[in-house]
Amino acid sequence: MYQQLSKIARKFMKESTMFKVGFNLSPMYRRSTARILSVSDDLHTVKIRIPLNWKNRNYVGSIFGGSLFASVDPIPMIQLMYILKEDYIVWDKSAHIQFKRPAREAMYASFEFTAAEIERIIENVKENNEIEHPKVTYITNKTGDTVFCEVTKSIYIANKEFFKNKRRN
Template identity: 55%
Template sequence: MYKRSCGKIIFASEDLHVVKIKIPLSYKNKNYVGSIFGGSLFAATDPIYMIQLMQILGKDFVVWDKKTNIKFKRPAYEHAFATFEFTTSEINEIRQKVEAENEVDYTKILHITDKNGTIFAELDKTLYISTKGFYKQKRSLKK
């Protein structure tokens, strides 16, 4: 499904703390006025933070995309780019919060830009994070 967004991963650091994507403008994602379709911009960014955190935190954690708000700033009449980054201090903060509270909502701000940094869209993405044990216990109580 990710391929249909037209998004392409162009860089991933070995530890997955940094992932960069490109959303090329093409006939596949061009809208009526010739810019990148907003849904394509959104879809190309959708899974990255979740997958990063799942890999960084490891198998003892549950990570879900919970909410995204997107604010379109200007039309993308050229290729678009986004950089997804987690610092070591952010990962430590997430681990500490989950340890203390069992589950947390963590929000990241993401900019979709041109090659020079001009912003096409701004997203705030909220991720749900918990330990697998707590998540399973919580889900069993809802049944």
């Protein structure tokens, strides 16, 4: 459903605007309590804010860990899908969350793919047909100088034709 809506929305707005508005209006993402603050025009950088409020405050008064994870979980995969376009299959393969300290204030995260990183991904997929790409996201305070949480994800990326043939066998 979301892919169909994004195809229609592409006719009326920039992809970066559609990415931001789509996430911020999506019921599943809204429940995480996070909001996307900005998306670069090339979609290589996405910034989010996770407020501390009554919806995500846990028993000890910090942001519920599930809310922190839900806030960062979908972004790298979908960001990479937008960057690589429809020639590739992109899936979340695994995730690990490491809590460093309680989050008792609004939290922030930045998701970045460099041009060199994208080139490496494309080259590795050309060579191997499929890869798992590790991506680390740090959840920090507003100034970014203190890490409260680290999320490591493994993203599966494959050549679309290779993936289709692999599924048939």
